[in-house]
Amino acid sequence: MKNNDFNWDLNQIYQSIHDPRIDQEIEMIEKKWREFGSKYKALSEKLKTDKDLLKESLVEYTKLVEEVGLGNDQIFYLTLKNSIDLENAEIRARINKIREQIVRIHSQFVEFFILEIGKVPDELQKIILSDVNFKDYHTLLRRIWRTSKYNLSEAEERMFYIVSKTSSDNWADMGSTLRSTVNRLVLTDEGRKRLTLSEMSKYADSKNEKVRKSIFFGAKKINKELRQAAEFELNSILEFKRNIEDLRGIDDPEFYRLSSDDIEKEIVNTLIQAVEENFQISQRYYKLKAKVLGSKKLKPWNLNVDLDKLDHRFVDVDQKFPFERTVEIVGRTLKSLDDVFYEIFIDAISEHRLDAFPKRGKRGGAFCANSSKKTKSFILMNTTESILDVMTLAHECGHMIHNELGKTVLEIYYSNSLTTAEVSSIFFEDFAFRNAFFETEKESYAMFARRMAKIQDEIASVFLQISGYKFERQIHSIAKQKGYISAKEMDEIMLSELKGVYGDITDLKSRSDRWITWPHLRRPFYVYSYASGLLISKVLQSIVHENLSNLEKVKHFMKLSNSLSPKEIFEQIGLDISKKAFWEIGISEIKRELEEMEIMWDKIS
Template sequence: MPICYNSPYMIKTKWDLSSLLEGDADPKVDQIIAQAQKAYQYFVNKWQARSDYLESPQILKEALDEFEALACNYDGTGSVGYYFSLRYCQDQSNPQIKAQNNKIREIEVKMANEVEFFTNRLCKILPKPQKLMLSYPELKPYRHFLEKLFESAKYTLSEPEEKILNLKSQTSFGNWVNMVQEFVSKEEREVLDEAGQRVVKPLSDFISLVNSQNKEVRDVSAQAVNEVLAKHVDSAEHELNSILLDKKIDDELRGLERPDTGRHLSDDIDTRVVDALVEAVSARFDISTRYYKLKAKMLGVLKLAYHERNVTLGDLGRNYSYEKAVELVGDTFKSLDSQFAEIFTQMVQNGQIDVFPQKGKYGGAFCTHKRLGDPSYILLNHTEKLSDVTTLGHEMGHAINNVLIGCAQNALNNDTPLSTAEVASTFMEDFVFARASADYAPKDKLHLLMEKLNDDISAIFRQVACYKFEQELHKLYREKNYLTKEEIGALFTKHMSAYMGNAVEQSPGSQNWWVYWNHIRSFFYVYSYASGQLISKSLQNMVRQDGQSIEKVKKFLSAGLSESPKALFLDMGIDIGGVKFWNQGLAEVEALLKEAESLAG
């Protein structure tokens, strides 16, 4: 039921998926799947036996228009696949939903394989026809799509080989990851709530209590987290080794030079840009170690326990009901741009945000979308902390990004590479934090600075430390061919310690916290948080200096996959190609830290 309170919003706190299907047993499911299969088969029948689209730009335009229509109207099984992927995130332990999700996954892999010939052949045309296609005016809407295809040819296998990789991906990768996530999501423990009462909560709920200002509450919660992760670390050991082997095989087949090369290609970003980011941030781990040293001092301890690194300091531990969070985020967007506010209102009122923790629900938070024109959906696990308010702002950044792209681009450009995706989210998150901070008294300035620094440290330094952990993890696996949980844990501890420094204890049990870190399974994903945070700082400065600059930001957010990230940033006067740019953002973080150190005395 909607929640009405003294505001312009009528809030729904559960996803309303009725625009996709009427329910799990919707009788139209088979009909929708059959329509999608028919459309894919029509495309195959028309184009598979032809080669003229590889030579004539006019004919290629016709073929790409029809390929784009497939993505626009179906992108697999359309509303059916989208619906059941969302339902699975709501209830990962439901066997009926899992079965339907697996069935749809098999159908969609088969459909993707049927049209594999099109991009496979297109990416391998010779340089002369490539130039002809890229210079043809009517192909301009697809120009960057073609540029990326041509660039990927070096690593693209034959049609039969690509089909085999598609078919085996669920059993060699997806099922392993889902298994551990489902095991962990089912776990419940008796912990202390903020009132000191013993309550039974699911992991997705009680893990947030490790940040409690009440030491007993956070210590009991941390012990419960450690128990859950220790229980499942053996399964996670086998899971991680299996997907590392899967990645190794894929990389060897494709001839990828480095384990992270595939990620960079997928994200449309030069490896040298990511290397420069990692180099710049790693060289300034002194910033994060100084931060934790200051935090330990403010808490009156020599060392923080591993789970205490995110504890809120001072009188910032107020509760934020979801209604209050909506009000704060809504006010922020109204001050930035009226369209942002309109999109937010629709999301809140149309049931596009699933708010509260539940047993079996996916942990953490995300925003997702599928076809051009489909609604975006946000998943939260709201526990009334200030960080939950900024998380809502973060995920809404993704949703706004999706809507702007949908209004401006075709279906083949309807996405964002990771290298730009986290710019929108961190941009919005920081403005939301600034708005929430305005409600605090001047005496709280130091604690607000520490909270903002905590976000920056987590998004920049922790993610780069994780990226370096992944780099060494893949390297070590390829040398040894199997890694024990002890070896994985030792490697994890090494890299976490590198950015935390001596003021944070690598407490017993913390060596297993990689088990719960889902992004480690999305290989080399995490650099995007660091790059997004540092790039968004540049955009925030631009908007704060000139409010009209929000139109430049909106243009950037509307671009989708239509241009490379580097070109998009250069269009705004931002060169991400060297260490210098990243150091500018890091200098801003250090300036905040120096201010906090000065206030703390």
């Protein structure tokens, strides 16, 4: 295989960003939705009381979403083009123009329909939700009616949509911009440089402790400079959210996030309780890490740095890992599980839907994207030609396989709840991680370091993110009660929550300003999904390890896409996510991995 084998061929979607098909399709989208909007606006009063008309409108709505769409495919192509050519302003301009058209179409001809359905009387709602003639639409209608009593008028909803950008989104964008532009002079591996926070991250795990320490205190200085702005930023986001909820009559700040994820708050509370009761696992991990390094405490700048950067004993002497080997291991992993998984993977490679090598103008990181049942998934990554590529590629393949298997549902359900979005990706990543070490010495220092790094990532996804969710609950409560929450109060809350994750293994006061640079706190109550995704994946892995035939249950979960609530989906495969015992199975898997590391260290040390 050559590098050119791992470049996207986007011509299979459109020939260029100016392909006339794009504008023709947008015109068709507007025409069809305008006709739909005009028809049902004229019948809006009858729509709320006439079951037959409601059924007719839902059939037509579903057909339009399936056959015409709402511009997602066109934006999908342009976004992919932008991802490999970030310096091209013409692509960004094209995206903005098409997006403006799509937003206008949605607000004028689609949004009213959802609002009108929300006005169906409660008694008729109950009748419809028990009517088998509406079974294809029960999930859609239940989701609409769960929040509809808090809807405002069409004009008010449109106004809130517009002002949300200036009253909330722009604050978050400002904070993000400041964090990516303010800089400090720090020591790097190449000498002293002025770096922003994002640029410093490259050196945070340097093998040189002087560099790590300089980066840590450089970041602290930037945080101090951004502190007041971050205080105003978060308070503005909280205040706007609170004002909107007050106008709607919503008391619970978590309501809209959890409603959009179609998950009950009781389930999230159970997840949080299960994690809280097991914080000692996280603390135990960091104690083992300190023990391995011959210390009782971990310095703040070493806390989350991988062992191979902290101690030469853990460096892998065979660090080169050609990308062809990554492809072979991931392919072998998928084939060992199911031929269908392997075929989806091979098709993506042969159809040039994997862009793997870094190049100028290409976006960093990795993602898997698609937009509808008509499109295929495209994977972007930036290979480092290290063993980490195996986990990255397998992770994104998990998303792709979930996307492909989910194409059995109606287009209106073709997506994933935030609660389950990362389940498949982590599932395949973990299987590939095991296969990546199949040919290596099992109890070497390098193996120990890699497995410790994997556990550290899992602890961050579960224990750290739940501490972040609890932090959010407290700042929302205080801000609502007092009208404003100070930076000092946020420091104190963050310090209290991080205590559960790290115990007394490090100087936590130096990390109390973590909220200043935690981007997901600007998307309220989002972070629980990292914990739910990882723990659900661990449960699915455990049942497959018990019996490979249980893989059919995993496939069934993926095929359901977003057609049911997460609770209903897992009930279909015999799992109850409302029970604490369910989440404890996933947590026990992390504990088991940690115990294996404790035993391995006793052997190799």
